[in-house]
Amino acid sequence: MIPVQGFEGRVVAVLGLGRSGLSAARALREGGAVALCWDDNPAAREAAAAEGFELRELARAGGFDGVDRLVVSPGIPHLYPAPNAVVAAAWDAGVPVDNDIGLFFRSLGQGEWDMFDTPPRVVAVTGSNGKSTTSALIHHILTSSGRDSQLAGNIGRGVLDIDPPGDGGVVVLELSSYQTDLARALTPDVAVFTNLSPDHLDRHGGMGGYFAAKRRLFSEGGPDRCVIGVDEAEGRYLANQMSEGAADDRVIRVSSGTKLSGPGWDVFARKGFLTEWRKGRQVASIDLRQVRGLPGAHNHQNACAAYAAARALGVAPRVVEAAFMSFEGLPHRSQIVAEAGGVAYVNDSKATNVDAALKALQAFPKVRWICGGLMKEGGLGGLAPGFPNVVKAYVIGREAAGFALGLPGVEAEVCTDMETAVTRAIAEAQPGEVVLLAPAAASFDQYDNFEQRGDDFAAKVRAGLGG
Incomplete structure (x- = not known):
């Protein structure tokens, strides 16, 4: 642990008690500060309380009384699309706002x-x-x-x-x-x-x-x-x-x-x-x-x-x-999860935007492409340079039909779920081709995160290949 320096005996509020927030609270305490914690999730608050941290609902009147600094977890908006209410309260109270990265460089x-x-x-x-x-x-x-x-x-x-x-x-x-x-x-x-x-x-x-x-x-x-x-x-x-x-x-x-x-x-x-x-x-x-x-x-x-x-x-x-x-690569980033019958199966679930998915498509000459999910702003037009590499697309997600319409000139089958897409791709793939999961979309319509989506792809591939 890197003990946070410069706040000995002072009170620092921590908003958001996920991985970075809870570790920041621990490091603040290790450095001699008093960490006040808050998270809208009751389970996160209970976990912090179990470690002995004091909880305070910071957005209430007087929430920043005696507080010297607010440390905000990265998932919490501080400006756009609208400031979090706790962040805005810190501004009004004249309390400086920081995050764990700032504390790290300050304390290293x-x-x-x-x-x-x-x-x-x-x-x-x-x-x-x-x-x-x-x-x-x-x-x-x-x-x-x-x-x-x-x-x-x-x-x-x-x-x-x-x-x-x-x-x-x-x-x-x-x-x-x-x-x-x-x-x-x-x-x-x-x-x-x-x-x-x-x-x-x-x-x-x-x-x-x-x-x-x-x-x-x-x-x-x-x-x-x-x-x-x-x-x-x-x-x-x-x-x-x-x-x-x-x-x-x-x-x-x-x-x-x-x-x-x-x-x-x-x-x-x-x-x-x-x-x-x-x-x-x-x-x-x-x-x-x-x-x-x-x-x-x-x-x-x-x-x-x-x-x-x-x-x-x-x-x-x-x-x-x-x-x-x-170097073997990272999970969910151009990760080869199986090879069978001259076909490689590649998990690039981290390709959650158009640019990343395009680069994945351009990495392989013959692709059976599993794509789709929660579409982001800007549409799918940027994928067009990769379409010549696509043998066929297998579209998943709640908006699969609409996503498929955004792939002009590409043979696309609306599969909706991962199991159907993988089953169809395995059945149709030919030697020398790559079955590629590169969604070009967020995962949150069907999965908690891109890791869960990539793990599901890998599991369905192994099941479909008999092991």
């Missing part, structure tokens, strides 16, 4: 760091798609190379649950826009921006607010090194903002599909090969085509970002390459 440095030969480092990864894979891959590279590394944030453990890093240790954080938007302290040593595509727009008041939340990791944090995907205009803008010139190698530009060159530091993937280019010459190259855990151009972008972050930490190219080969 310990007195014993003065005795370390190599100070600990923090790598923070944000972006729309690929954050989890990139973060896990960086962590895998570091541990494979013998470095002490911990993975936390939006993946793995809560940021305040990890152990204080030791001499030369690295903390790898995946940070969502919800987390970067509110944190009052953001000071990573290496900051990574993967890409940007429309997502969570209601929560950020539009695309500009969404990008602004991501950008805070760089503009507020002042990282020593920035790894920035430049395949979208926002990434090119951010790289330009963080750089003092073309030769400024504090910014490592990353691309999947575009050759980058110049006097600075670039990492790009083209035709299945990753290339590192620095100071006007090629430094290293890796053949990604045989890396089983990183299929497709979108994963090659993840590989470039992870490679660049590892190089910024001093890991040698051949060490990174060896780690790539042993």
Whole structure:
């Protein structure tokens, strides 16, 4: 645990008692603060009370009397589409609002760091798609190379649950826009921006607010090194903002599909090969085509970002390459769950938006595509470049018929439920094809989360294949 620093003997309110909220309350108490807790869910309140935390309904009159800080869990809106009532009450009471990420950066440095030969480092990864894979891959590279590394944030453990890093240790954080938007302290040593595509727009008041939340990791944090995907205009803008010139190698530009060159530091993937280019010459190259855990151009972008972050930490190219080969990928992200009769079955349930689903479709030449769910804003038009790879679509979800109408030119069968879709896909799949779950939609119409949806797909595939 990272004890929260700076609030000894003071009262801090914690709103939302899920994983991050309850860990924040524990870390506050460990650091000598008094944590007042609240959650609208009675079961969450009971769990906090069982650990000895005092409960207070913060939205009531006088709820913030004596409170020095409010810590808000990431799932709770603080501005758009409307401020949570407790957050608004904190504003009115003049109480600063923060989250566990801000507490983490505020509290990370310990007195014993003065005795370390190599100070600990923090790598923070944000972006729309690929954050989890990139973060896990960086962590895998570091541990494979013998470095002490911990993975936390939006993946793995809560940021305040990890152990204080030791001499030369690295903390790898995946940070969502919800987390970067509110944190009052953001000071990573290496900051990574993967890409940007429309997502969570209601929560950020539009695309500009969404990008602004991501950008805070760089503009507020002042990282020593920035790894920035430049395949979208926002990434090119951010790289330009963080750089003092073309030769400024504090910014490592990353691309999947575009050759980058110049006097600075670039990492790009083209035709299945990753290339590192620095100071006007090629430094290293890796053949990604045989890396089983990183299929497709979108994963090659993840590989470039992870490679660049590892190089910024001093890991040698051949060490990174060896780690790539042993990386098995993450559940629900281009995860091969079965192979039978020349057909691969791939779970990409995390592809909850159009951009992620498009990248999954483009990773495989012949796809039997299981898609559908709770559609997001913006429609399905962005999927069109992937349609040539689709042999047939099997549409699930309560709005399956409407979803199918948004796939012009694609043979689509309305299946509604996962069992029907998987059964039909198994029956019709031919050798050399891929049965791919890439929903391009949220899961909440039929499942609690994308993990549950992916697990159901994997279970139905194994049952359908006889084991």
